[in-house]
Amino acid sequence: xxxxxxxxxxxxxxxxxxxxxxxxxxxxxxxxxxxxxxxxxxxxxxxxxxxxxxxxxxxxxxxxxxxxxxxxxxxxxxxxxxxxxxxxxxxxxxxxxxxxxxxxxxxxxxxxxxxxxxxxxxxxxxxxxxxxxxxxxxxxxxxxxxxxxxxxxxxxxxxxxxxxxxxxxxxxxxxxxxxxxxxxxxxxxxxxxxxxxxxx
Numbered sequence: 727x728x729x730x731x732x733x734x735x736x737x738x739x740x741x742x743x744x745x746x747x748x749x750x751x752x753x754x755x756x757x758x759x760x761x762x763x764x765x766x767x768x769x770x771x772x773x774x775x776x777x778x779x780x781x782x783x784x785x786x787x788x789x790x791x792x793x794x795x796x797x798x799x800x801x802x803x804x805x806x807x808x809x810x811x812x813x814x815x816x817x818x819x820x821x822x823x824x825x826x827x828x829x830x831x832x833x834x835x836x837x838x839x840x841x842x843x844x845x846x847x848x849x850x851x852x853x854x855x856x857x858x859x860x861x862x863x864x865x866x867x868x869x870x871x872x873x874x875x876x877x878x879x880x881x882x883x884x885x886x887x888x889x890x891x892x893x894x895x896x897x898x899x900x901x902x903x904x905x906x907x908x909x910x911x912x913x914x915x916x917x918x919x920x921x922x923x924x925x926x
Contacts, residue, residue: 735773738763740829742784747832751781785837785848788830792855795825800862811870812924815863819916822859823892824904830855831896860889870924888919 741762745754756777760767774780799821809817834852860882867881895912904912 734763734765734769738765738770738773738780739784739787742780743788743833744829746781746784747829747836750836751777756780782845782848785833785851788833789851789855792826792830793858796822796858796862799825811866812920815866815870815924816916816920818866819859819863819888819892819920820913822889823896823912823916824909826893826896828896828899828902831893831899835893835897856889856893860886863889867924884923888916891915891919 738759742754742759745758745762754777756767756770759780760770763770770780774783799818803814803818803821808814834855837848837852840849863885864882867885892912892915895915899908
């Protein structure tokens with residue numbers, strides 16, 4: 727019995743995201759994606775019409791997934807007992823980092839690295855996936871800094887710095903899953919940063 731479109735499409739997108747993230751748009755053929763996904767090349771053309779459209783759909787799907795993960799992460803954090811803001815900031819950043827697949831980070835990096843990109847929508851989607859967590863971290867920092875009355879933009883800059891550091895760590899991560907040592911290293915990085923900007 728042939729596979730249904732509703733089953734095939736997410737499988738193709740998962741493999742396309744991983745391949746485009748590792749090799750860039752130019753380094754991947756529809757045949758590469760078909761072989762990785764275990765489908766015919768014809769299935770890719772029936773569903774996506776062209777490699778360019780498959781690439782665009784891959785970035786859009788990674789962006790959609792990032793929004794869904796962020797929403798779920800925030801629901802999970804809000805259901806826990808309240809913690810002090812510094813700990814909340816550390817927990818939020820670590821939850822985001824661990825829920826962010828390396829393949830998604832890499833495809834966003836591929837989009838952001840292009841010096842000349844004709845489709846602004848792709849860049850907006852890649853940047854949007856990062857700007858949401860920056861805004862959340864900046865909001866927590868603002869609550870911490872409110873009594874101190876620091877420069878209002880400083881929290882946003884600091885949040886962007888740690889998010890981009892974590893993002894680049896995810897992009898350069900050697901394996902899809904972190905080792906225990908790497909996980910401890912990321913936790914120490916976030917803890918140290920939080921202790922500097924928002925002592926707990």
